[in-house]
Amino acid sequence: MEQVSASKAFGGVQGVYRHASGSTGTDMTFSVYVPPHDEGAKLPVVWYLSGLTCTHANVTEKGEFRAACAELGLIFVAPDTSPRGPDRNGGAVADDPQGAYDFGLGAGFYVDATQAPFAAHYRMWSYVTRELPALVAANFPADMARQSIMGHSMGGHGALTIGLTHAARYKAVSAFAPIVAPGQVPWGRKALAGYLGDDQAAWRRHDAVALIEDGARVPALLVDQGTADNFLEQELRPELLKAACEAAGIDLTLNLREGYDHSYYFISTFMADHLRWHAARLGRD
Numbered sequence: 001m002e003q004v005s006a007s008k009a010f011g012g013v014q015g016v017y018r019h020a021s022g023s024t025g026t027d028m029t030f031s032v033y034v035p036p037h038d039e040g041a042k043l044p045v046v047w048y049l050s051g052l053t054c055t056h057a058n059v060t061e062k063g064e065f066r067a068a069c070a071e072l073g074l075i076f077v078a079p080d081t082s083p084r085g086p087d088r089n090g091g092a093v094a095d096d097p098q099g100a101y102d103f104g105l106g107a108g109f110y111v112d113a114t115q116a117p118f119a120a121h122y123r124m125w126s127y128v129t130r131e132l133p134a135l136v137a138a139n140f141p142a143d144m145a146r147q148s149i150m151g152h153s154m155g156g157h158g159a160l161t162i163g164l165t166h167a168a169r170y171k172a173v174s175a176f177a178p179i180v181a182p183g184q185v186p187w188g189r190k191a192l193a194g195y196l197g198d199d200q201a202a203w204r205r206h207d208a209v210a211l212i213e214d215g216a217r218v219p220a221l222l223v224d225q226g227t228a229d230n231f232l233e234q235e236l237r238p239e240l241l242k243a244a245c246e247a248a249g250i251d252l253t254l255n256l257r258e259g260y261d262h263s264y265y266f267i268s269t270f271m272a273d274h275l276r277w278h279a280a281r282l283g284r285d
């Protein structure tokens with residue numbers, strides 16, 4: 001692992017790191033904020049999965065998480081959203097043929113692709129759930145028995161599906177403006193078809209509403225959603241998650257935030273609220 005940068009912030013260190021990923025077969029860049037802590041202490045880890053078009057940098061620069069993480073003693077990890085790099089294996093790493101913002105580069109959807117040409121490199125599920133946690137555990141003062149996960153939009157979809165699938169691992173799961181049912185909306189249908197083909201069982205394993213319908217459970221979920229979000233009605237559809245949680249008895253807190261859009265102005269406004277909710281479930285309040 002190579003350190004790209006390290007800057008003191010709120011008494012801790014905001015770092016950016018690069019490594020050769022075995023999951024994606026590319027170099028991957030991610031950021032980690034380590035709050036001030038006693039020497040030898042192990043700290044809980046909050047994972048943040050970003051949305052379409054993002055790298056680690058969007059939330060790192062605009063997410064305004066550091067003050068709360070420093071206060072609460074939380075490590076904050078922000079991975080990239082897709083493999084990147086020189087074109088290999090027929091365009092698997094480079095942008096998709098249409099150059100779309102919602103598929104291919106910057107739009108890995110946190111799945112392990114099975115379809116050519118993406119299967120060779122687009123393995124963000126393995127990267128985020130296995131490879132990067134091992135790297136973080138080995139290189140940072142992380143208590144891997146206390147992890148939680150959150151995300152935005154496409155990353156909210158990733159946080160929900162990963163959190164529902166690994167319910168024992170992640171002590172808290174939350175999202176900002178998540179895609180809740182990718183199998184039912186254009187962004188998701190395009191990505192799942194492109195990465196997973198027509199395997200409907202695989203689609204359901206990467207769809208929060210379908211996972212809940214199929215029996216996945218977490219004790220509680222927190223979702224914040226802006227009412228002025230351009231993507232609300234066509235792509236996000238939080239009412240589908242609300243209905244699934246009600247039917248399943250999952251304690252969903254769905255905060256509809258009047259006038260907020262889909263941007264980091266919205267996310268940064270409610271970031272500290274989410275981190276406090278996570279901290280309470282990670283034994284840090």
Ligand SMILES: N[C@@H](CCC(=O)N[C@@H](CSC=O)C(=O)NCC(=O)O)C(=O)O
Binds near residue numbers: 050052153
């Ligand atoms: N057409 C827009 C759409 C991109 C966009 O809004 N991306 C969001 C995530 S959307 C769901 O995953 C985002 O986080 N953008 C980065 C940011 O810093 O705001 C476009 O191409 O810009």
